[in-house]
Amino acid sequence: MLDDAQERTLxxxxxxxxxxxxxxxxxxxxGVLDYFREQFARDFAxxxxxxxxxxxxxxxxxxxxxxxxxxxxxxxxxxxxALLHRLEQESVAAPxxxxxxxxxxxxxxxRLAEHVAEGFYTSPTxxxxxxxxxxxxxxxxxxx
Amino acid sequence: MSTAANRYDAVIVGAGAGGGVIAGLLAEAGKxxxxxxxxxxxxxxxxxxxxxxxxxxxQYGNNAGPDGPDHPRVxxxxxxxxxxxxxxxxxxxxxxxxxxGGTRVYGxxxxxxxxxxxxxxxxxxxxxxxxxxxxxxxxxxxxxxxxRAEHEIGVAGDAGQMTHLPxxxxxxxxxxxxxxxxxxRTFRAGAAALGWKTFPVPITVNSVPYLGRPACIHCQHCxxxxxxxDAKNGSQNTLIPxxxxxxxxxxxxxxxxxxxxxxxxxxxxxxxxxxxxxxRVTVSAEVVVAAGGAVxxxxxLLNSGIGxxxxxxxxxxxxxxxxxxxxxxxxxxxxxxxxxxxxxxFSHGNDGVVGGGMxxxxxxxxxxxxxxxxxxxxxxxxxxEAKAWMRTNYRRLxxxxxPVQDIPNPESRVTLDPDVRDRWGIPVARLSGVTHPExxxxxxxxxxxxxQWLRASGAVEVYGAPPGPHLSAGQHQxxxxxMGDDPATSVVDRHCRVHGHDNLYLGDGxxxxxxxxxxxxxxIMALAFRTGEHIARSW
Numbered sequence: 001m002l003d004d005a006q007e008r009t010l011x012x013x014x015x016x017x018x019x020x021x022x023x024x025x026x027x028x029x030x031g032v033l034d035y036f037r038e039q040f041a042r043d044f045a046x047x048x049x050x051x052x053x054x055x056x057x058x059x060x061x062x063x064x065x066x067x068x069x070x071x072x073x074x075x076x077x078x079x080x081x082a083l084l085h086r087l088e089q090e091s092v093a094a095p096x097x098x099x100x101x102x103x104x105x106x107x108x109x110x111r112l113a114e115h116v117a118e119g120f121y122t123s124p125t126x127x128x129x130x131x132x133x134x135x136x137x138x139x140x141x142x143x144x
Numbered sequence: 145m146s147t148a149a150n151r152y153d154a155v156i157v158g159a160g161a162g163g164g165v166i167a168g169l170l171a172e173a174g175k176x177x178x179x180x181x182x183x184x185x186x187x188x189x190x191x192x193x194x195x196x197x198x199x200x201x202x203q204y205g206n207n208a209g210p211d212g213p214d215h216p217r218v219x220x221x222x223x224x225x226x227x228x229x230x231x232x233x234x235x236x237x238x239x240x241x242x243x244x245g246g247t248r249v250y251g252x253x254x255x256x257x258x259x260x261x262x263x264x265x266x267x268x269x270x271x272x273x274x275x276x277x278x279x280x281x282x283x284x285x286x287x288x289x290x291x292r293a294e295h296e297i298g299v300a301g302d303a304g305q306m307t308h309l310p311x312x313x314x315x316x317x318x319x320x321x322x323x324x325x326x327x328x329r330t331f332r333a334g335a336a337a338l339g340w341k342t343f344p345v346p347i348t349v350n351s352v353p354y355l356g357r358p359a360c361i362h363c364q365h366c367x368x369x370x371x372x373x374d375a376k377n378g379s380q381n382t383l384i385p386x387x388x389x390x391x392x393x394x395x396x397x398x399x400x401x402x403x404x405x406x407x408x409x410x411x412x413x414x415x416x417x418x419x420x421x422x423x424r425v426t427v428s429a430e431v432v433v434a435a436g437g438a439v440x441x442x443x444x445l446l447n448s449g450i451g452x453x454x455x456x457x458x459x460x461x462x463x464x465x466x467x468x469x470x471x472x473x474x475x476x477x478x479x480x481x482x483x484x485x486x487x488x489x490f491s492h493g494n495d496g497v498v499g500g501g502m503x504x505x506x507x508x509x510x511x512x513x514x515x516x517x518x519x520x521x522x523x524x525x526x527x528x529e530a531k532a533w534m535r536t537n538y539r540r541l542x543x544x545x546x547p548v549q550d551i552p553n554p555e556s557r558v559t560l561d562p563d564v565r566d567r568w569g570i571p572v573a574r575l576s577g578v579t580h581p582e583x584x585x586x587x588x589x590x591x592x593x594x595x596q597w598l599r600a601s602g603a604v605e606v607y608g609a610p611p612g613p614h615l616s617a618g619q620h621q622x623x624x625x626x627m628g629d630d631p632a633t634s635v636v637d638r639h640c641r642v643h644g645h646d647n648l649y650l651g652d653g654x655x656x657x658x659x660x661x662x663x664x665x666x667x668i669m670a671l672a673f674r675t676g677e678h679i680a681r682s683w
Contacts (some may be wrong), residue, residue, distance in 0.1 A: 130538035
């Protein structure tokens with residue numbers, strides 16, 4: 001579905017949206033990329049072109065914002081956050097990458113945030129983190 | 145099974161809360177019964193535990209039918225624009241389509257309506273633009289059947305504490321479930337400070353072993369899912385098995401009813417349906433019961449040319465109203481089902497509004513539902529702060545909410561869409577209309593009461609807004625074939641028999657004149673016990 005560069009960008013964004021911390025893993029370790037992989041073949045299939053273009057555009061934004069950056073994934077975390085916040089405000093540095101429509105950038109970031117959250121808060125890690133999971137009580141529950 | 149005989153004593157369309165009960169009673173009374181269900185019989189594993197595809201959050205699908213694109217509907221927005229929609233999408237007003245219907249995956253709150261819920265017009269008058277009316281039967285008429293439902297389906301509760309109702313003849317068969325949960329303790333204290341009475345929520349979940357099945361194990365997936373130990377009681381594990389064990393009931397799944405057949409007079413003669421091999425089958429019967437839910441039953445009658453102009457009108461559900469509270473301590477202890485305390489202080493007698501509703505705490509929430517629907521204002525959509533907020537607050541958040549009694553109006557309705565057909569070529573239901581302004585006003589009032597209860601219980605932040613005008617139907621859908629003594633203004637008589645048709649009965653929420661300020665399933669079941677008993681006795 002995605003090429004290697006797009007995969008790297010998606011992984012980098014995922015770990016900014018749900019960053020690892022001292023106690024709990026971030027989105028990538030929690031399996032959010034597996035969630036994307038499943039969904040690109042399923043409910044997100046119609047969104048694959050938007051994802052490919054959007055992830056490419058994040059790299060274009062990274063290059064436009066920093067001469068030394070080759071891609072979004074190469075930016076330091078603070079710069080990645082700043083870039084995403086800027087796009088949420090429809091402030092784009094590489095307008096052509098968004099087809100000349102800055103609102104596409106904001107929409108893409110919103111979509112990413114929602115989908116990353118879906119992957120994380122339905123994952124065993126996300127569920128354990130908030131305290132949803134409690135000890136199973138029976139064999140049937142374990143099997144479930 | 146997928147094969148039926150040619151002839152039965154009774155054909156029942158829809159194996160849900162009502163249809164399942166009537167099937168059980170008629171089969172036990174010696175009748176040969178065909179129970180048709182468009183969905184399938186779903187195992188625990190079939191239903192699964194997908195947090196994004198279930199009857200609580202149908203983000204990308206549901207887990208209890210109807211399946212995929214075979215069953216579209218059309219709904220219209222406030223401007224009249226029409227949208228074709230699938231079962232998991234907004235506007236569809238889906239209820240589960242499987243053996244057991246909604247009861248396979250429901251939360252199972254098992255409320256008796258309030259006596260005044262049957263006398264809304266007498267109590268409040270008829271607001272302009274509404275079709276508010278009294279039921280032709282009273283709470284007292286239904287009380288013995290509430291009791292049967294409580295004991296034969298299986299409800300846990302404490303009748304002695306239900307002091308907003310006339311005294312029960314028999315207590316519930318099981319003690320309350322989680323009456324001392326963290327949430328119950330919190331909201332009991334808050335209500336006491338306000339001088340409000342509270343009590344445990346009656347629920348169709350086994351708090352102790354009952355009717356041969358085990359007690360609840362307090363897992364976190366209850367509402368929207370199937371029970372891993374079969375401790376949640378619906379028609380699929382009570383009255384339908386009772387029907388089948390007689391040997392006189394055939395349950396046919398994957399059966400899509402197309403029309404009710406009738407002779408040139410007033411009698412219906414059977415049902416035509418499509419079986420799971422896409423064969424069109426007509427079976428004949430002495431009695432037909434339509435029990436597909438308020439939307440599909442109205443559609444079936446309209447597609448059969450049966451009934452008057454009232455069929456499909458007065459579509460209602462509930463304006464679910466409440467607020468979210470953030471506490472400085474844990475109010476979610478993770479022990480399912482979760483819902484454990486309620487108040488009926490505001491079911492009626494509220495200054496300046498029509499009706500009211502019950503308020504209760506919430507089932508154990510899915511984390512993704514909290515994320516999508518219950519984040520506090522100002523919490524960012526992503527990043528370290530968002531993650532920390534969820535980790536800190538998931539167990540400190542509780543929702544107080546309840547079903548506000550809809551004030552029905554005739555323009556909220558089910559009609560047949562002129563263009564859209566389902567997989568079998570049958571015209572689909574088209575839903576239109578919005579809540580009556582009095583419903584929205586009562587909802588705003590109840591939102592204020594939820595806010596008050598949360599704050600008195602210790603919430604440091606309360607948020608959420610009451611619903612505005614919307615198309616009200618959903619899982620609590622009701623009203624489209626209302627009961628009444630006057631054939632000009634109602635569809636069924638006081639025994640749920642369709643006016644003008646001696647042998648056609650309805651067995652779902654469609655007959656509700658009003659839908660109470662409570663979850664409606666116990667009323668649907670009680671009416672089904674009453675109707676089933678009436679059919680068996682009079683034939």
